[in-house]
Amino acid sequence: MSSIHARSIGRALRSVAERRRNYRMRSTWNVPAAATHVRQLLADPADIARWWSTAFLSAESLKENARCANGTDAFRLRTKGFLPYTISFDAWVAECDEEALRLVVETSGDFDGHATITAAIDTARHTVRIDIDWNVRVVSRVLRAGSYVVRPLLIMNHRWVMRCGEAALRRELVRYSATDRIVAHRPAIVTSGTTA
Numbered sequence: 707m708s709s710i711h712a713r714s715i716g717r718a719l720r721s722v723a724e725r726r727r728n729y730r731m732r733s734t735w736n737v738p739a740a741a742t743h744v745r746q747l748l749a750d751p752a753d754i755a756r757w758w759s760t761a762f763l764s765a766e767s768l769k770e771n772a773r774c775a776n777g778t779d780a781f782r783l784r785t786k787g788f789l790p791y792t793i794s795f796d797a798w799v800a801e802c803d804e805e806a807l808r809l810v811v812e813t814s815g816d817f818d819g820h821a822t823i824t825a826a827i828d829t830a831r832h833t834v835r836i837d838i839d840w841n842v843r844v845v846s847r848v849l850r851a852g853s854y855v856v857r858p859l860l861i862m863n864h865r866w867v868m869r870c871g872e873a874a875l876r877r878e879l880v881r882y883s884a885t886d887r888i889v890a891h892r893p894a895i896v897t898s899g900t901t902a
Contacts, residue, residue, distance in 0.1 A: 727844045729817075731861065733868040735836040739879040741807060741827050744834045747878060748823060749809060751781040751797060757878040760870040761785050768796060782815075787863035791848065793817065816846035836875075838868065 737744065747757065755762040763784040780798035795815030802809050807825035819842030826835045849856060 729840065729842050729844065729860070729864075731840045731864050731868075733838045733865070733872075735838070735868075735872040735875065736833050737836065737872070737876055737879055738831075738833050739883065741825060741834050743879055743882050744825055744836065744875075745804065745807065745809075747875065747882070748836070749799065749802065751783065752779075754783075758871050758874040760874060761787060761867045763792065785867070787867045789859060789863045793846070793849075813842060816849065817842040817844050819843055840864070 747753070751765050752767060753765075755765040763786055764782075766782045768780040768782055780796050782794065782796050784792055784794050786792045793816045795813045795817060797811050797813050800810045800812040800820065807827070809823040811821045811823065813819055813821070819840070822837075822839045822841075824837045824839075826837075827833075828835060844860075849860065
């Protein structure tokens with residue numbers, strides 16, 4: 707075998723391995739809620755570990771992060787799924803178009819890339835459709851090392867995490883709207899001619 711032929715085979719194998727490190731994973735959630743509630747929950751990484759605890763172990767603010775020139779905070783997130791490993795990455799809001807209900811979150815750490823989150827309101831059904839499009843590259847050596855074997859497992863794990871996320875968001879929105887109803891329907895207390 708010539709050295710030119712061996713080098714071209716080596717380049718081809720590296721190219722295949724590189725492509726296997728890239729993931730594009732899409733999820734769609736349909737939740738019965740007001741768009742403002744959905745936006746508030748999804749745009750607050752500090753709170754995500756509380757309501758989506760099946761996947762998010764922690765969310766630590768990185769206030770001094772230079773990537774946040776748009777005034778938003780960056781967060782170090784630790785996540786898990788059903789597989790026995792955790793992923794750590796920094797995330798920050800790169801774009802936020804409240805009118806179009808579109809949010810782009812950039813990531814760096816065990817995987818680099820971004821998630822584009824768009825929401826569409828279905829007024830007839832009183833639901834919000836949320837499309838989440840992850841486009842990332844695995845950087846973690848552990849996950850990269852077994853990319854041929856691990857790739858299908860990572861995809862299954864991601865789908866499981868996203869199903870848990872939709873269920874968690876639904877529960878949180880029920881709690882959120884119940885709190886709104888309690889505050890909105892709280893009877894006025896009258897004492898000494900004043901209302902509280």
